[in-house]
Amino acid sequence: MYGEQTVRNRFPTLFEVLSRKTVAPLDLFSFYIYMRDQQRSVDYLDFWLDVSQHLQLCRLYVRRLHRSVIEDTPEADKNSKRSSYVLDNTGEGPSNEKGNVSDQRLSAFLRSDNGSRHHSPQNSQGSNQSNPTTPGPERHPRPSFMTLDTSSPNDSSSPGQHLSTDNQPRREDLRASAEKILYTYLLPGSEREIIIPQSILHDVQDHIEGPEQRSDPELFDQAKDYVFQAMERDAFPGFLQSKGLGNLVPQSMMIRLIIGLISFFGAFWAAFILIFLNKSRTTRCWLILPFTVGIYFVFTHQYMLDPILALLGFSEYTLMDFNKIREPFVRKTLNARSITMLLLFLIVDAAVCSLFIFVPGKRL
Numbered sequence: 001m002y003g004e005q006t007v008r009n010r011f012p013t014l015f016e017v018l019s020r021k022t023v024a025p026l027d028l029f030s031f032y033i034y035m036r037d038q039q040r041s042v043d044y045l046d047f048w049l050d051v052s053q054h055l056q057l058c059r060l061y062v063r064r065l066h067r068s069v070i071e072d073t074p075e076a077d078k079n080s081k082r083s084s085y086v087l088d089n090t091g092e093g094p095s096n097e098k099g100n101v102s103d104q105r106l107s108a109f110l111r112s113d114n115g116s117r118h119h120s121p122q123n124s125q126g127s128n129q130s131n132p133t134t135p136g137p138e139r140h141p142r143p144s145f146m147t148l149d150t151s152s153p154n155d156s157s158s159p160g161q162h163l164s165t166d167n168q169p170r171r172e173d174l175r176a177s178a179e180k181i182l183y184t185y186l187l188p189g190s191e192r193e194i195i196i197p198q199s200i201l202h203d204v205q206d207h208i209e210g211p212e213q214r215s216d217p218e219l220f221d222q223a224k225d226y227v228f229q230a231m232e233r234d235a236f237p238g239f240l241q242s243k244g245l246g247n248l249v250p251q252s253m254m255i256r257l258i259i260g261l262i263s264f265f266g267a268f269w270a271a272f273i274l275i276f277l278n279k280s281r282t283t284r285c286w287l288i289l290p291f292t293v294g295i296y297f298v299f300t301h302q303y304m305l306d307p308i309l310a311l312l313g314f315s316e317y318t319l320m321d322f323n324k325i326r327e328p329f330v331r332k333t334l335n336a337r338s339i340t341m342l343l344l345f346l347i348v349d350a351a352v353c354s355l356f357i358f359v360p361g362k363r364l
Helices: 004-005 014-018 029-041 042-072 076-082 081-086 099-113 171-186 199-210 217-234 236-244 250-276 282-305 307-312 330-358
Strands: 314-318 319-326
Touching: 004 330, 014 029, 014 042, 014 217, 029 042, 029 236, 029 314, 042 217, 099 217, 171 217, 199 217, 217 236, 236 250, 236 330, 250 282, 250 330, 282 330, 307 314
Parallel strands: none
Antiparallel strands: 314 319
């Protein structure tokens, strides 16, 4: 993974961000904060993450089934078991090259298995648990990629939170997980409803609540693809512009704009007073301070970039919360933009200060 980060001479794709193949400031945590604070559509990202976790839960279930079959099967017959074949041909995640094919095999196996009572006890405490992946009212980022607040008891991204007390998934756990996704995100009027086409919603609802009572991950494929495309089209370009080409959050940019405009006003007011009082050029050199502060903060607002912080290797996650830039291509891009911006800032600052310092004074 780290080898790929060092050789990637481009911005990452949304799939790479969601697959946790990137680092700050284009990591999954940053994208979650962006979706929550700026895009105001974090429910779409939570849905995508919960469906991914449901897939991992299904894989854990098949692995448990595989181990149970192996333990109860004579050595000569182990290679003929279908669950062993499915497990051995299951991809390890969305980054796996065989992921789509293996996930289809996994879903086909879970549908045909139809909740075998031999390997899936009827009683499972996991099916009675509340949804562990649904954030509370404050919707804190998930602890799987978050480094700040982990105090909420409902926050977790581990599929194991759906499990029973023996830490092993049951068939009822898969169904409870699928139903929780449906009732939390998809049904009209649900707690965190996302907007998807009605045809996709009806298909998912029929598969879960209908006679099939499916819980395999493939039943969410259409909804997951739709949400992925929506995020890729509507949110991800803004995320790249905000974090790949800049290092400030909107609240910080607004504060800088206010400070810059106030400094500008004070600098112009002081400049005209000194000119019309016919003060010496040495005295007027003090105008460099307010003009420099005003121009610098206005530039940082316009470019969404603090060049000094960028050259030091820092990016702002939230207001006044700075973290190191670890993505090599982002670091190189921000350094180049920072140098260009500093040169332009120095030229404008020198021109404005020279104008008000060297202009002839006249006492009124």
